[in-house]
Amino acid sequence: MALLKIRNITKIFGGLIALRDVSFDVNQSEILGLIGPNGAGKSTLFNIISGFHAADKGKILFKDDEITGLRIDQIARKGIGRIFQEPTLFMQETVFENVFSGFHRHYRQPGWKAFLHMPGANHEDAASRKKALEMLEFMDLSALKDELAANLPHGHQRALALAIALATGPELLLLDEPVTGMNPGETQVMAEKIRQIRSQGVTVLIVEHDMKAVMSLCDRIVVLSLGAKLVEGTPEKIKSDERVIEAYLGRQAV
Amino acid sequence: MLVNALTIGSIYILMVLGLDIILRGTKILNFAHGQLYMLGAYVLFLFFQTLHWNFALSLVLSGAVLALVGALSYLGVFAILSRRFTVSTTLSYRLLLSAMASVGLMMILQQGTLLAFGTQERGIQSPFPQVIDILDIRISVMRILIIFLSVLVCLLLYLLMYKTPFGRVLRAVSYDPEAVTLQGVNTFWIFVTCFALGSALAGLAGGIIAPLFSVTPAMGQNVIFLSFLVLLVGGIGSYRGTIAGGLLIGLLLSFGFQFLGGVAELFVFMLVILILVFRPGGILGEATE
């Protein structure tokens, strides 16, 4: 069952065609990798899915609901979470506060009740705090919970970003280069976490440059080159596909 | 009257282009910009009226001196401020602090000039007092000169920004300062240049308008409010918008005062609100990547 359907997405920046008629599906509970040489349009596609950019043509369906053109927060509330390429955290907050804020979208009590600090709202706050601690536990960040996000080393910051995104309780998770810049040890750990997340029922779409990670982690892979979809298939198929090799090598030659 | 509108519009165009260059390059909203305009007028007064130097030279000086003042103000104030900012400093914090620093600068320049020169208005003998008749309309040559100069400056700026490598760097900095740094360009001096250039424009605007209106320390204050308005309406980061906005303001002001008197400003504001509702225009918003 296709959770996310991307149909004929085209995006033009100035004179540059960033994405050209891209279409593919992301199936429920799969880990789909999105790869391609630099400039292929991967991050642009992410930005379009999560609402940071508007597509010029095409549409995107999430659980058969059209989400093209929705605001960032609306898309988030539909159940799509994402992490960014650059470390995007609440730098001046503690690790705990960061994750805690991730549970924001689950609040059911209306705002005015929160303002009046009524029991219902207080109860929700307490429940969220508990869940935040559990999330920290899951991501192995409990020891750092009172540390400022800005003070964390790179690998931990990435883990924190993932924790925050998970806190929103997404059905689809967009990971933008989750292991780039990590050493093999950290990469292994992150990959394991991603598998665990998938086994909890979350569908994952990953953009990555680290080929080893992509090949071992992903069920299927979609290759973009110069804004267009080149080929999609299983890792084995992709690894040996001539066009893919060409795209990467061709790029390097240039 | 149309000429009057164009004249006023031209001045605002120069002013706001300067403001825009500074803002886009350094992300600093320079509240002292009006004072730079005022100082430009005083420079012209000093050299042309008092020392009787050549008008053209004095005008160039009003731009050049202010370029220096602008560069110094960046070096002395904003550069120091920028040292504090790290990657994680929020945009609102940067904006607030740099804006407030510029406000402090504004106050110092304003009152300093007042103390140095006194509150009396200074008049400047117009170097071109002639008036010509076109189609039964009497137009002062001075005003035509202003419009002409403004057009010239716009063209020069356009050439600078879009046709030279320097201009490319300047534009790149307004999009992504970090990327530019990575390419080996020293953004520090780019910022200084932005300030110098923007300030020069303000000084020039002040210098060229000085013969038409009197020179007082309060000039800056009068002009900054509408300059901001033009910046807003024209869209921050759109040169074409700035030009359009300047012209619009020129039109509104000259016609507005004819018909509405004091309420003109209110009217303008209402118009601005309408524009804001329907066309947000170029905004330096934070919420989009």
Add this chain to the structure above:
Amino acid sequence: MKLPNNVALKSRKKQIAVAIAIAVLVVLPLCIESDYIKHLLIMSCVGTILAMTFSMLYSSGLISLGAAAFYAVGAYTSTVLVMNTGLSFWLALPLTILVAAVLSLGFGAIFVRHAGVAFVIISLLFAQVVVIAAGQAEFLGGWGGIIGIPRPDPLGPVEFASKNSFYYLALAILLLVVLVFNALYSSRIGRAWRAIKLSPNLAGTLGINAYRYRLVSFVAGSTAAALSGSFYAHYAQTITPGAFGGWLSIYIQLYAVLGGLEFYIIGPVIGAVVMTFVPEYLRVLKEVEPIITGILLLIIILFFPDGILGSIKNSSSAGLDRFKSGMGGIKAWITQNR
């Protein structure tokens, strides 16, 4: 768990401190003879509320120069209600709040969409326009303003004839605003504001609608400013458009920054008190005053941007480091790029 600066009253120590502070504030006027000082205290209260308005908008990432606008709106609305329709001050007050809330909702809905620089300009323009509108409108007294605004009607046995009673009224209003603001800051609304301010992009991906939350902060802040304006009108008994324009918006910002930007409630208190009292004791010529203020502003921004409270918080080695980094900045650009 680390609490942000503004979540008060959770710990015993804090509760006791607040209780003592309130007690001191209540007893204060009884220990002071000088009416002049009491006047300064009252104006400090007014200034504090205005600075808190600024801080509230800042807390959600909006930099507003428009607190003065609603200050004026509140003053004029209350005046008109009392003088033209004969309402009692005590009825006019809640009505003023209502009017302010509605107006700030309406204007805010348009303004808040434009964050960052655009909003700074919009709020500045708005403040200017309100002043001009008040000046142009004859029924609002024009540029001469309105004089002879009546004092509040006696509330039971309390007559508003002395400074003391005005002081208590100002204090009561201030405490009300503090209570409301604190309730907001410590709720998930306040947390959403913090998220929006620190990273609007990240906040968006968490399902936070920045526009909506910013609108709330705009309405809440503006309404508080109007409240203090209403008080001011009936205290000073004279209002002129000029009192709300000019440097006021800038001073409001200065109060907040001087106290400490990250302290949304106590910061404004400190800043307003210092800026209200200190200039009175440093009698300087009117012409020189803006220069001194300008220099002061620059010094604060460049060397002590965390304000008084912030600097204290960072004190010991860290505070000194901050000062050094300011000096270091100067040294750096001298030695750099040669």
